[in-house]
Amino acid sequence: MILVLQGTSDGGMITQTLTGQGYRVVAIASTDYGRELAVQYGATLVENELPSETEVWLKQLGVRAVVDARHPFGEMTDDRLAQHCQAMDIIYLHIGRDEINITCHELVHPVNSMPEAAIKAAGLGKTIFLTTGSHDLEYFVALQKTHNIRLVVRVLPEHRVVKKCQDMGIHTRNIVAMQGPFSKQINKALFKMYRAAVVVTKDSGRAGGTDTKIEAALSLKIPVVIVKRPSVIARREYNWEEAVRVINRKLPFHGR
Template sequence: MILILGGTSESKEITTALVREGYQVIVCAATPYGGSLLKEAGANEVIQQRLGTREIIDLIQTRGIQLLIDATHPFAELVTANAQSACRQTGIIYIRYERPGCIIPEHTLIHRVPGYTDAAKKAVELAGETVFTTTGTKTLSVFCHAAQSRGKRVVARILPDLDGLKLCLDLGISPVDIIAMQGPFSIALNKALLNDFRADVLVTKDSGAIGGTVAKIEAALSLSIPVVLIERPISVHGSVSSSVGTTEQLLTKILDLERNDYI
């Protein structure tokens, strides 16, 4: 049995590919919304909840997991650390699927920062009135507290998830400043949203081209809107792949076992 920790569009591709080849697969997503996107992949089981190290260990032991593929978002550092710890403690194989980052040229309007706190500080400094965030809800409070303390407005572009909507409202974001849509978006749509919400600064992170980062940045630069770009955390250790095809090859190479052992 293979356990896949999802959270990216590629995790659906990986799941579909492995199921097609006859592997038994359990796939996990942090939220019901993420889980709903994975159900079409045909996994034996879809788990919809955030997993700590103990929960992952329990899954490994109770479901007979022999290999874990970590296909979570590049910025999901905690779950990656939990997965690595669980694999070390149980002795199973760990493979990291890591979405390729973007090649982003230097530009006077692009301000690179190492983390969310620095991003919030820089965004507030650059914004005349409106900070337009596209970094999700997990760290949204950091931007709200920084902006609201300076009397500035936050526009939050988030996934269409009920928990995320509630969090936005709890943080004091006006309903008219919440954009709940599933991306990634075209340059044209990004430009329209930045224009319509009168964005003074765009906050994004290097989620890779497939995550829409390049389109967001190009849209902002075309409007002369400064961009605060959160750089990726340092890559994790272990076997790393950056394409679905390579992941399957990596599986075969590392396991060096008969496929029937996983069917």
């Protein structure tokens, strides 16, 4: 059994490739959409999150390799899973994403956290276009009244996500429910349509569409606030194809 922690498109590619080769895969995805994709990709068991008794669970399932393809802004600083794998002699492969070479431009403003991004964005324009999803919305919502800003959020087209935004006081007309990543042209059209005065993003790499967001905003002369990645424990990183090759080499499937 192979465990794939999905959170990026790479995780989906790994699940789809391994199941196509005959491996049994259990997938963990935090969103409804991610779990739906995992089922489509052939995962035999799909969970919302790792159980508290992780080691017992891994042993019961007979997991022989773990592919950690969680989002760069997810649980990256939590190294307990890697430690469990090491103790149990389970192959642990961490999937990395190339970081964006943050443009040295007067309109690009790197920050270290979402609270800092909210304050910075509020000082740059009255209409903030938030492209970071539904997480950390509270920092921006809190500024709507105190700084008299308009907040536009782009989130996954899931009922619970849209409802969360509405429950936090974001009007439906300011909720863009779409599945990304998006091209420069689509980003540009949306920024113009909603009259964005400042764009907020995270450095999720090219695979996450960070480059096209920045390019689109700069082409419209809109300032961009970009949240840099958190510090992580140094470890070997693989792309999805390398991870599949490692599993094929160390755990060859003989049932084909």
